[in-house]
Amino acid sequence: MKRLLLAATLAALMLVPAASASASLTGEYARFNQCPLSNPAVEICVFSESSSGNFTLGKKNVPLVNPVILKGGASGPAGVLGPLTFYAPTDGITLSKTPQPVPGGLLGVVAPSWWPQILKDLFNETINNGFTGVTATVELAGSASSIKANFLNALTQSGTVLGLPVKVKLSNSFLGSNCYIGSNSNPMQLNLTTGTTSPPPPNGPISGSAGELTEFEEKILILKNNRLVDNSFSAPGANGCGGILFSWAVDPFVNSIVGVPSAAGTNTAILQGSSYLAAAENLRGM
Numbered sequence: 470m471k472r473l474l475l476a477a478t479l480a481a482l483m484l485v486p487a488a489s490a491s492a493s494l495t496g497e498y499a500r501f502n503q504c505p506l507s508n509p510a511v512e513i514c515v516f517s518e519s520s521s522g523n524f525t526l527g528k529k530n531v532p533l534v535n536p537v538i539l540k541g542g543a544s545g546p547a548g549v550l551g552p553l554t555f556y557a558p559t560d561g562i563t564l565s566k567t568p569q570p571v572p573g574g575l576l577g578v579v580a581p582s583w584w585p586q587i588l589k590d591l592f593n594e595t596i597n598n599g600f601t602g603v604t605a606t607v608e609l610a611g612s613a614s615s616i617k618a619n620f621l622n623a624l625t626q627s628g629t630v631l632g633l634p635v636k637v638k639l640s641n642s643f644l645g646s647n648c649y650i651g652s653n654s655n656p657m658q659l660n661l662t663t664g665t666t667s668p669p670p671p672n673g674p675i676s677g678s679a680g681e682l683t684e685f686e687e688k689i690l691i692l693k694n695n696r697l698v699d700n701s702f703s704a705p706g707a708n709g710c711g712g713i714l715f716s717w718a719v720d721p722f723v724n725s726i727v728g729v730p731s732a733a734g735t736n737t738a739i740l741q742g743s744s745y746l747a748a749a750e751n752l753r754g755m
């Protein structure tokens with residue numbers, strides 16, 4: 470019964486009429502400034518901020534210490550209470566490319582003996598100069614339309630709340646500027662839920678949380694302190710690491726450090742934060 474009441478509240482709040490017109494979106498509404506309001510198909514503006522959590526691939530666990538933003542517009546046949554089609558924000562950055570420090574980086578890692586001498590020298594020079602830090606950045610592996618969202622599932626804590634294909638960029642002066650796990654053609658498919666996962670072995674289930682449903686001045690719906698989880702996705706091996714000349718040698722090296730390719734049930738994504746939704750028609754009238 471509580472879940473049905475929450476869903477009814479969510480639907481009712483989205484029907485609140487627009488306020489009197491003003492010059493621009495400011496204050497609490499400023500987070501929707503990149504919502505594509507000029508697109509008449511957009512019914513809902515979405516802004517979601519994950520402020521903590523972690524991303525585990527194979528043997529590497531990367532805590533989320535820098536906030537990650539998902540934003541844009543959406544529409545659906547049942548409005549906010551059904552599956553949503555996603556639209557890119559006006560700045561084109563649907564999922565923020567936010568680097569996260571990888572604990573340990575390349576510290577203590579030794580160049581493989583089978584590498585050619587020129588590559589070993591380059592690696593050792595990087596380590597000797599103190600450039601051991603590595604960052605991992607989760608990027609959207611596709612267009613905004615590849616994102617699937619369902620906020621009713623968030624409230625009922627069943628099914629996929631947020632589905633999106635991703636790839637992870639590993640950045641370091643030695644690894645180069647194009648070192649990825651996953652790609653647009655071979656992404657990791659996340660199906661995040663606020664419910665309980667059913668992963669294959671060896672991982673056991675983990676549980677998410679819908680958080681708290683609140684609203685701001687009857688205009689912005691807020692799902693505060695929600696927890697989205699998935700540990701049933703697989704991860705491919707690295708590609709492009711070390712640049713065109715050396716990726717044949719560096720890709721297997723990265724695979725051995727990270728522990729990829731890794732099968733479904735050995736990886737985990739946990740995102741904790743808050744999501745904000747507003748009726749596009751309300752914002753068009755402000």
